Amino acid sequence: MGELLRRIRYLLNRRRYDAELESxxxxxxxxxxxxxxxxxxxxxxxxxxxxxxxxxMWLDRLWQDIRYGTRILARAPGFxxxxxxxxxxxxxxxxxxxxxxxxxxxxxxxxxxxxxxxRLERRSPHAxxxxxxxxxxxxxxxxxxxxxxxxxVLGIPPxxxxxxxxxxxxxxxxxxxxxxLGTTAAIGRLMNTxxxxxxxxxxxxxxxxxxxxxxxxGDASIVGRTIRLDKxxxxxxxVTAYKFASLGGQHxxxxxxxxxxxxxxxxxHVLTSMDSSARMWGRLAPGVTAKMAEQELAxxxxxxxxxxxxxxxxxxxIQSSPGGHAQVMQPEMYSVAAMIxxxxxxxxxxxxxxxxxxxxxxAVTREREIGIRMAIGAxxxxxxxxxxxxxxxxxxxxxxxGMTLGWLVVRxxxxxxxxxxxxxxxxxxxxxxLFTTGMTGFAAxxxxxxxxxxxxxxxxxxxxARQILVGAQVAASCVLLIVAGLLVRASLHALYTDPGFGxxxxxxxxxxxxxxxxxxxxxxxxxxxxxxxxRSVPGVRSVSLVKLxxxxxxxxxxxxxxxxxxxxxxxxxxxxxxxxxxxxPMVLGRxxxxxxxxxxxxxxxxxRRQWPGQNPVGKPVGQLVAGDEQKDIVVGVAGDxxxxxxxxxxxxxxxxxxxxxxxxxxxxxxxxxxxxxxLPPVAKAISESLDGKLFPEIRQVKMLYHENIEAVEQxxxxxxxxxxxxxxxxxxxxxxxxxxxxxxxxxxxxxxLALGARPAAVLATVLRQFSWPVALGLVTGTGFAAxxxxxxxxxxFGVSNLDxxxxxxxxxxxxxxxxxxxxxxxRRALRLDLxxxxxxx
Amino acid sequence: xxxxxLTMLILRVLQSGTLHGYAIGQRIHVLSxxxxxxxxxxxxxxLQKMLLKGWVTAEWGISETNRKVRFYRLTxxxxxxxxxxxxxxxxxxxxxxxxxxxx
Numbered sequence: 001m002g003e004l005l006r007r008i009r010y011l012l013n014r015r016r017y018d019a020e021l022e023s024x025x026x027x028x029x030x031x032x033x034x035x036x037x038x039x040x041x042x043x044x045x046x047x048x049x050x051x052x053x054x055x056x057m058w059l060d061r062l063w064q065d066i067r068y069g070t071r072i073l074a075r076a077p078g079f080x081x082x083x084x085x086x087x088x089x090x091x092x093x094x095x096x097x098x099x100x101x102x103x104x105x106x107x108x109x110x111x112x113x114x115x116x117x118x119r120l121e122r123r124s125p126h127a128x129x130x131x132x133x134x135x136x137x138x139x140x141x142x143x144x145x146x147x148x149x150x151x152x153v154l155g156i157p158p159x160x161x162x163x164x165x166x167x168x169x170x171x172x173x174x175x176x177x178x179x180x181l182g183t184t185a186a187i188g189r190l191m192n193t194x195x196x197x198x199x200x201x202x203x204x205x206x207x208x209x210x211x212x213x214x215x216x217x218g219d220a221s222i223v224g225r226t227i228r229l230d231k232x233x234x235x236x237x238x239v240t241a242y243k244f245a246s247l248g249g250q251h252x253x254x255x256x257x258x259x260x261x262x263x264x265x266x267x268x269h270v271l272t273s274m275d276s277s278a279r280m281w282g283r284l285a286p287g288v289t290a291k292m293a294e295q296e297l298a299x300x301x302x303x304x305x306x307x308x309x310x311x312x313x314x315x316x317x318i319q320s321s322p323g324g325h326a327q328v329m330q331p332e333m334y335s336v337a338a339m340i341x342x343x344x345x346x347x348x349x350x351x352x353x354x355x356x357x358x359x360x361x362x363a364v365t366r367e368r369e370i371g372i373r374m375a376i377g378a379x380x381x382x383x384x385x386x387x388x389x390x391x392x393x394x395x396x397x398x399x400x401x402g403m404t405l406g407w408l409v410v411r412x413x414x415x416x417x418x419x420x421x422x423x424x425x426x427x428x429x430x431x432x433x434l435f436t437t438g439m440t441g442f443a444a445x446x447x448x449x450x451x452x453x454x455x456x457x458x459x460x461x462x463x464x465a466r467q468i469l470v471g472a473q474v475a476a477s478c479v480l481l482i483v484a485g486l487l488v489r490a491s492l493h494a495l496y497t498d499p500g501f502g503x504x505x506x507x508x509x510x511x512x513x514x515x516x517x518x519x520x521x522x523x524x525x526x527x528x529x530x531x532x533x534x535r536s537v538p539g540v541r542s543v544s545l546v547k548l549x550x551x552x553x554x555x556x557x558x559x560x561x562x563x564x565x566x567x568x569x570x571x572x573x574x575x576x577x578x579x580x581x582x583x584x585p586m587v588l589g590r591x592x593x594x595x596x597x598x599x600x601x602x603x604x605x606x607x608r609r610q611w612p613g614q615n616p617v618g619k620p621v622g623q624l625v626a627g628d629e630q631k632d633i634v635v636g637v638a639g640d641x642x643x644x645x646x647x648x649x650x651x652x653x654x655x656x657x658x659x660x661x662x663x664x665x666x667x668x669x670x671x672x673x674x675x676x677x678x679l680p681p682v683a684k685a686i687s688e689s690l691d692g693k694l695f696p697e698i699r700q701v702k703m704l705y706h707e708n709i710e711a712v713e714q715x716x717x718x719x720x721x722x723x724x725x726x727x728x729x730x731x732x733x734x735x736x737x738x739x740x741x742x743x744x745x746x747x748x749x750x751x752x753l754a755l756g757a758r759p760a761a762v763l764a765t766v767l768r769q770f771s772w773p774v775a776l777g778l779v780t781g782t783g784f785a786a787x788x789x790x791x792x793x794x795x796x797f798g799v800s801n802l803d804x805x806x807x808x809x810x811x812x813x814x815x816x817x818x819x820x821x822x823x824x825x826x827r828r829a830l831r832l833d834l835x836x837x838x839x840x841x
Numbered sequence: 842x843x844x845x846x847l848t849m850l851i852l853r854v855l856q857s858g859t860l861h862g863y864a865i866g867q868r869i870h871v872l873s874x875x876x877x878x879x880x881x882x883x884x885x886x887x888l889q890k891m892l893l894k895g896w897v898t899a900e901w902g903i904s905e906t907n908r909k910v911r912f913y914r915l916t917x918x919x920x921x922x923x924x925x926x927x928x929x930x931x932x933x934x935x936x937x938x939x940x941x942x943x944x
Contacts, residue, residue, distance in 0.1 A: 002895050010893075020899070020911060021885065024862050027910045028881060031863040046882045053889040 010054045021050055061382075065389035072390065079362065080394070083355055087398025088405050089725060090351025091439050094344045095406030095428075098435050100413065101337055103424045104327045106431060109245040110423050112182030114324025116148075116284040118293065119248065122276070123319040131276040133311065134258075136304060140280070140318075143300050146293040147282040149180050152258055153247065154278045156265060157512065157553075157697040159229045159254070161215065165681075167697075168211065170229065171252035172261045178206070180283060181245070186212070188223035188238025196257045203260045205234040209422070211253035212239045229254070230695045232264050243423040247281055249327045251421060266693045267517025274311035281323055290320045326421060339788060343483060343722070346476040348443060350726050353473040354733035356447035359391070360465060361740040384452055391448025399440040403428065463769050466737055471773035471780075474818065477730035478781025479788070481810040484723030486789060489806050491709075491716035500641035501550065502583030503701045505541075507670040507679055508549040511687060511696035514664035523663035526690060533686045534670055539679070542671045544581035545658060547573040549667040550643035551704035557645075562609045568651050569606070570644055573658045573666075579638055581671045589617040589636030592657040599657055600632040606652035607637045621654075632656070646708055676700050731817045739825035742766060763826050774818055778811060842877050847887050848896075849930060850877075852915065852923040855897065859912040861904055862888065888913065896922050 010017055025043065051057065073080045108114035120140075122129050134152065141150035152174045158167030175197040178190035190206055205227065207216070216222045226233045234256060246252070258278075262268050270277050284293055297318040305312040321328050370383060411426040428436070509530070513523040531543045548554050548570075558569045576592045579585075579601075588607075592599055600621050607616045620631040638655070645651040658666060672679055680698045687696050742749070745766055752762045786802060842850075854860065854868045865888075866879040891897045896919035902912040915923070 003893060006893055006895060021889070023909075024911055025881070025885060027861065027904070027908060028863045028866075028885075030908075031906075032881075042882075046885060049882065050886045050889045053886055053893055055893075 007054060007056070011056055011059075014056075017054075018047070018051070021047060061385070062389065065386045066393065068386065069390040069393045073393065076362075079358065080397075083358060083394055084398050084401055086351045086354050086358075086729065087395065087443060088401035089729065090348040091399050091402030091436065091443065092405030092409065093347050093722065094439055095403055095432065095436055096409040096413075097340055097344045099406060099410045099426065099428070099432055101341075102429070102431050102435075105325055105329050105333075105337070107326070107429065108324045109326060110243065111245055111324070112180070113283070115322070116286075117247070117323035118282050118284060118290055118320040119323040119328045120280045120282050120297070120318050120320050122313075122316055124313045124316045127313055127316075129276055130279065132278055132280045133274040133276050134271050134278045135274060135308075136312075137278055137280050139304055139307075140282075140297065140300055143303070144282070144293070144296055146285055146288045146296045148285040149176055149283040150174070151177050151180055151247070151281040151283075152278045153177070153250075153281065154258060154261060154270065155250065155252070156261075156515075157510070157695075159264070160231075160695065161254075162228050164215075167695075168215075168254060169252040170254045170256060171250070172256050172258045172264075174258050177247075177255070178240075181247070183241060183244055185238040186241045187220055188236070190238050190240065191255070191257060197259070199259065201257070201259070203232070203234040203263060204237045204257060205229070206255040207236055207239045208251065208253045209240055209242045209244065229256075229264060231692070234260075234264075245326070245421055245423050247323060248279065249421075265512075265515055268515050269517060270515070274308055282320070290322075294318060294320055326424070342788065343480065343719075346479055347722065347726050347729075348439065349446070350473050350476045350480075350729050350733075352443050352446040353469045353476070354729050354736075355394075355443075357466065357469045357473075357733050357737045357740075359447060360469070361736060364740075364744070387452035388444075388448055391452065392444050395440045395444035395448070398443070399436055402439075403432075403436050463741075466741065467769060467773040470734060470737055470770055471777040473730040473733050474774050474777025474814070475781040475784070477727050478778055478810070478814055479785045480723045480726040481814055482782065482785035482807055483789060484720045485806040485810040486803060487716045487719045489803060491713050499643075499646055499705075500584060500639055501643055502671070503550065503705045505672045505674070505676050506550070506582070506701040507672065507676045507683070507698065508552060508701060509668040509670065509683055509687070509696050509698050510549060510552070511667075511694045513666075513694070516694060518664045520660050520663045523666070524660065526694075527663060527666060527668065529690055530668055530686060533690075534668070534683065537679070537682055537686075539673050540670055541673050542577060542581040544577045544669050545575035545666045546578055546582075546669055547658065547662055547665050547667070548644060549669060550582070550701055551646075551708065552644070552667070555644045565609065567606070567609060568645065570642075570651055570653050571656070572643075572653065573656050573662050575658055575666075578655070578669070581669050582641065582643070583671070584641045585639040587637045587639055588615065589634070591636060592655075594657075595659075596635075596657045597659070598630055598632050599635045601636045601638055601655040602634055603638055603640045603653040605640050606654060607634075609652070646705075676702070727814065727817060731821045734818060734821035735824055738767070738770070738822050739828075741769070742825050742828075763823075767822055767826065770822065778814070782807065782811065845926075846930070847879065847883060848891065849923065849926040851887065851891065852896065852919055852926065855913060855915040855919070856923065859900070859902070859914045861902070861910045861912050865913065891919070894922075895919075 025046070111117070120132070122132055134154075137150065137152050140147070144150070154172040156170060156172070159170045160167045173191070175191045175193045179192050183190065185206075186209055191204065195201065196204055207222070212218060212222065222236050223238060224235065226235050228234075256264065258271070261270055269275075282293070284290065294317070297320075301312060301316055301318060305316075327333070373383060374380070407426050407428065414420050414424055414426060511526070511530075513526060518526065527545060531545070534540055534543045548556060556571055558571065560567045560569050574592075576594055576596075579591050587604055589601070591601070602610070602616060602621070610616065610621075611619060616634045616637060619634050621634055622632055638653070640651075641653060642651050643653075670676075670679065670683070677700070680700070683698055684696070687694055749762055749766065752765075753759065785807070789802075850869050851865055854865055854872070860868065862884060866881070866884055869877055869879050888897070892899065896916060897913045898916055899911040899913050901909060904910045
């Protein structure tokens with residue numbers, strides 16, 4: 001310890017220590033001279049040796065290398081600029097991707113103790129749901145000792161503020177929601193358990209900052225004012241802060257206390273029924289791990305089953321996931337993130353290979369300088385170290401530029417994405433800095449090592465390094481181009497493919513009858529009246545009923561296997577004129593009769609898979625349900641209509657006729673003759689006249705469809721840009737390498753041409769060294785792309801991940817670029833003045 | 842002289858008082874009946890290492906020729922180091938002598 005301190009003291013006072021040493025030695029010589037001894041050694045050498053004892057010589061050498069490196073880089077500004085740019089692109093892309101991932105999954109939200117927050121969901125080996133019955137939530141809250149707090153969030157369809165046309169998003173939360181998150185209000189106060197948790201407490205509302213600015217113009221007098229939500233009063237008590245972080249990535253604009261839910265959604269039994277509806281969050285008690293909490297909850301679940309034996313599944317348990325980040329990560333998300341990470345890394349590899357090639361070319365021009373230095377006495381290790389320092393300097397410059405580029409890209413992305421939490425920021429935090437440092441080191445190693453080794457060993461003649469660089473660039477660009485090609489094809493497919501139903505002039509109306517406590521006969525009456533009134537509106541072609549509306553909130557799916565192939569079966573319960581209203585063609589058979597039982601209609605794909613080559617009409621389907629005398633019989637085959645799974649090629653549909661008990665869950669669908677934009681207010685008015693308690697959610701299917709597609713389009717655009725950049729980089733790199741190779745062998749080419757060889761033959765000799773790296777690169781690139789693109793399947797609308805057209809296209813483009821890149825510099829060489837070359841020495 | 846021995850000799854020579862660099866070299870030369878001559882190129886690097894290790898400290902003083910020069914002084918750690926080195930040296934010398942006598 002003391003030694004380290006002494007070393008540091010030396011470092012800080014070097015000049016004084018050196019002066020003292022010098023004085024000592026001078027004195028020594030004086031005395032020696034007096035005594036007649038004259039064997040002076042090399043004074044400077046001795047001083048240097050003395051200084052070495054303190055162990056800071058490496059610092060001196062590093063500083064020397066840096067100064068030298070700066071001079072070298074400044075002397076070739078063109079090269080330095082290109083190198084920094086290439087690196088900036090490679091590192092910048094990686095930093096951008098990691099920044100976004102960081103904010104979504106790694107960075108803890110600015111709430112109190114984010115590591116102790118958990119999201120709790122019901123799971124069993126056969127079932128999976130993200131919601132929980134409210135009474136269960138209360139049970140766990142009362143009995144769980146491992147959880148210091150339990151929060152519930154209930155989302156509902158948007159509500160109407162006062163007389164607005166557009167509804168606003170609302171959530172009901174338990175009163176401890178804001179206090180647990182530890183946020184403060186921008187104005188007014190937020191909910192707390194003492195004041196708002198008592199039964200009979202008045203209805204209060206908390207507004208989001210955005211809503212306060214947009215709808216209420218930031219008026220501070222909103223606090224204490226009463227607003228009407230779906231015609232029911234609520235007093236605004238406060239507004240959340242600008243940078244408020246809400247749980248689970250959902251950002252409603254209004255929060256209401258959970259206990260008020262039955263007042264705002266009249267007739268609702270959500271708080272007392274065992275239908276799953278609320279999302280449950282918890283905070284682990286101090287010192288408790290998630291595992292311990294899960295164990296206690298499992299025991300409590302068994303207790304709960306005794307109270308509600310029918311509603312709790314067998315083998316049900318509660319699973320906890322970390323809840324302190326912007327998005328609760330599911331396992332599939334990690335694989336997508338990993339894939340994106342690999343793609344960005346590939347771009348970095350292309351950049352580095354590019355840069356490595358540039359450096360190799362430069363190495364030759366520095367042959368002389370290195371030769372002189374070694375002749376004077378620099379040992380190889382020293383030269384190698386100095387070259388590595390140069391590479392590091394270049395890497396640091398490149399990474400600074402890359403971080404700036406990344407920051408700009410992230411800032412723009414955040415600005416363009418609409419629904420981004422305000423606490424997301426483009427400013428790097430320690431994780432991003434660490435990541436960038438790692439990337440820089442990796443890049444420096446990748447592009448700096450080979451040239452440095454080559455130079456230090458003075459062995460430029462071997463071409464293996466060049467070949468590896470070309471191969472790496474080609475392979476990486478290949479993967480990127482193939483992936484980009486697949487995604488572009490998928491988006492084209494999605495844009496121009498018929499989803500199987502007419503979405504352009506379709507409207508869905510969901511009155512949430514079940515939520516409002518309607519019984520089946522009451523629901524039937526409402527629906528029949530709505531339908532007949534709607535049919536008499538001019539411009540309405542057809543009206544029908546469906547349980548799971550197209551592109552709606554509720555999706556149901558059964559995973560089945562037919563003949564060993566995975567099939568995703570989307571069931572639905574529909575009225576007889578459903579197919580006509582949805583413009584789904586009936587391929588075989590007929591639609592349902594009203595009130596028919598034991599009938600089923602299957603989609604074309606399902607028919608093809610289940611009964612290949614046969615007519616399925618009349619065949620029985622499925623298992624015998626307990627209490628029924630017969631199985632369901634197929635009465636018709638409808639065209640494929642992916643109403644809830646636009647992107648899934650494995651999706652098949654099966655329809656049952658709606659029965660009396662389905663009525664409270666049914667939604668109305670309307671097909672209009674022209675555009676559907678004018679219908680929503682009319683439909684709303686009709687519903688109000690039938691029952692003022694209801695606030696049906698009316699949505700235009702074409703808008704939902706376009707929203708769905710847009711996301712894919714944007715991703716495809718970004719990936720294409722990235723792929724193109726990578727390919728251009730690779731192209732430039734290959735041009736550079738070939739030009740360099742040609743310039744090395746200019747004399748040889750000139751001699752051969754002078755002796756009468758055909759230009760093509762000469763070119764072939766020069767370029768032959770690149771043929772196997774390019775071929776190998778293409779093959780490995782294709783292989784990687786094929787293996788890795790499985791992860792992309794979800795994003796590839798209707799396009800197989802081994803789609804031959806996509807692969808062929810990408811390979812053609814890449815080969816073309818490689819050939820052009822190789823021929824361009826070579827052709828120039830062939831045109832050179834032979835006589836001049838042969839005379840030049 | 843054997844390479845590790847210089848440190849030990851310097852420590853020993855400083856045991857009786859402070860000396861400047863030249864005087865240390867002279868003292869060793871004289872006490873060894875002029876058998877050992879300390880090279881300037883070896884002395885000062887060794888002194889620097891001993892300063893780093895904290896076995897000696899340096900302070901300014903006036904030499905016999907009326908010139909300002911640094912005098913080196915033994916520290917308590919240095920005394921401890923001297924004892925260790927001397928016992929180590931004894932053991933090794935004894936061992937070598939045993940071999941030479943009997944082998």
